[in-house]
Amino acid sequence: MTTITITRPDDWHIHLRDGAQLKDTVRDISRYMGRAIVMPNLVPPAIDTQTALTYYDRIKAKVPTGSQFEPLMVLYLTDKTSPDEIRKAKASGKIVAAKLYPAGATTNSDSGVTTLENIYPALKAMQEVGMLFLVHGEVTDSSIDIFDRERVFIENILSKIVADFPNLKIVLEHITTKDAVDFVTQASDNVAATITAHHLLYNRNHMLAGGIRPHFYCLPILKRNTHQQALLAAAASGSKKFFLGTDSAPHAQDKKEAACGCAGSYTAHAAIELYAEAFESVNALDKLEAFASFNGPDFYNLPRNTDTITLVKKSWDVPASYPLGDTNVVPIRAGEAIDWQVE
Ligand SMILES: NC(=O)N[C@@H](CC(=O)O)C(=O)O
Numbered sequence: 001m002t003t004i005t006i007t008r009p010d011d012w013h014i015h016l017r018d019g020a021q022l023k024d025t026v027r028d029i030s031r032y033m034g035r036a037i038v039m040p041n042l043v044p045p046a047i048d049t050q051t052a053l054t055y056y057d058r059i060k061a062k063v064p065t066g067s068q069f070e071p072l073m074v075l076y077l078t079d080k081t082s083p084d085e086i087r088k089a090k091a092s093g094k095i096v097a098a099k100l101y102p103a104g105a106t107t108n109s110d111s112g113v114t115t116l117e118n119i120y121p122a123l124k125a126m127q128e129v130g131m132l133f134l135v136h137g138e139v140t141d142s143s144i145d146i147f148d149r150e151r152v153f154i155e156n157i158l159s160k161i162v163a164d165f166p167n168l169k170i171v172l173e174h175i176t177t178k179d180a181v182d183f184v185t186q187a188s189d190n191v192a193a194t195i196t197a198h199h200l201l202y203n204r205n206h207m208l209a210g211g212i213r214p215h216f217y218c219l220p221i222l223k224r225n226t227h228q229q230a231l232l233a234a235a236a237s238g239s240k241k242f243f244l245g246t247d248s249a250p251h252a253q254d255k256k257e258a259a260c261g262c263a264g265s266y267t268a269h270a271a272i273e274l275y276a277e278a279f280e281s282v283n284a285l286d287k288l289e290a291f292a293s294f295n296g297p298d299f300y301n302l303p304r305n306t307d308t309i310t311l312v313k314k315s316w317d318v319p320a321s322y323p324l325g326d327t328n329v330v331p332i333r334a335g336e337a338i339d340w341q342v343e
């Protein structure tokens with residue numbers, strides 16, 4: 001039987017939600033992830049230090065005994081985020097980044113940023129204090145085709161931010177295109193990207209051919225196969241600019257299987273297991289550890305985890321759904337097999 005042992009991984013992009021759902025999402029992330037960047041797009045969003053820190057406490061209260069899981073908090077940027085708020089957040093020691101949601105780009109982004117210039121004072125403060133800038137990289141212009149929104153964001157917005165803030169550490173989150181891979185690869189060492197398991201394993205045919213599959217609907221939307229191949233090549237390249245961020249984003253089953261379904265896919269039930277499949281598919285299992293356990297902490301200037309987990313190549317069947325607070329979530333691979341499991 002094939003086994004691989006790697007340094008304990010971290011998840012540099014997750015949605016844990018809140019309220020009754022928290023016990024379920026925290027249970028899944030706590031299984032073997034050492035740390036996770038917890039996204040702040042709650043209702044209402046975590047737009048200030050106080051809100052982010054009380055959210056931290058609610059998460060910590062749900063971490064099962066025996067797990068060392070540690071949440072890393074993120075501030076949700078708005079048109080009004082002040083440099084003072086950035087300094088306060090940084091001083092808390094628990095908030096390591098701030099996130100740009102272009103207003104209207106994705107789930108719970110209504111309070112996001114309307115015009116880039118509005119966050120320039122915050123970005124300047126972030127650059128000064130060394131706080132990371134995380135980006136949902138899609139334009140919101142309704143005249144731009146949904147499959148082009150990441151590329152246009154990179155061309156019109158991200159390239160300008162990178163030029164204006166050369167010392168700001170930037171993570172382009174959940175990249176989905178060859179354009180994003182190329183941009184990040186040629187940019188300075190201050191620019192990196194997370195890649196989800198589902199964007200490595202799937203393309204838009206999986207979502208749209210032979211019937212519409214709402215559980216594959218997430219933002220940025222799955223692209224064509226050539227982009228999937230570019231993401232796989234980037235993850236398997238060994239470049240330290242790319243690292244694990246699941247973007248596991250649960251929505252209740254009835255909110256996904258609907259006439260107008262929510263964006264977000266759930267992968268936290270089997271995150272490293274799905275990544276292992278993806279890396280194996282391109283004969284790059286030897287590159288999984290750096291992607292999952294080294295590149296993220298190195299970019300965030302945090303210590304790498306020191307203990308290990310072991311993956312065994314042994315197929316198991318994913319349940320049709322998992323409880324999610326008062327409701328349930330249909331995970332990626334529901335009712336089908338996954339090749340790997342964690343010992
Ligand atoms: N990725 C998604 O499709 N949805 C995320 C938001 C996000 O990360 O953009 C969510 O919070 O549901």
Ligand SMILES: [Zn+2]
Binds near residue numbers: 106136219
């Ligand atoms: Zn996003």
Ligand SMILES: [Zn+2]
Binds near residue numbers: 014039248
């Ligand atoms: Zn996300």
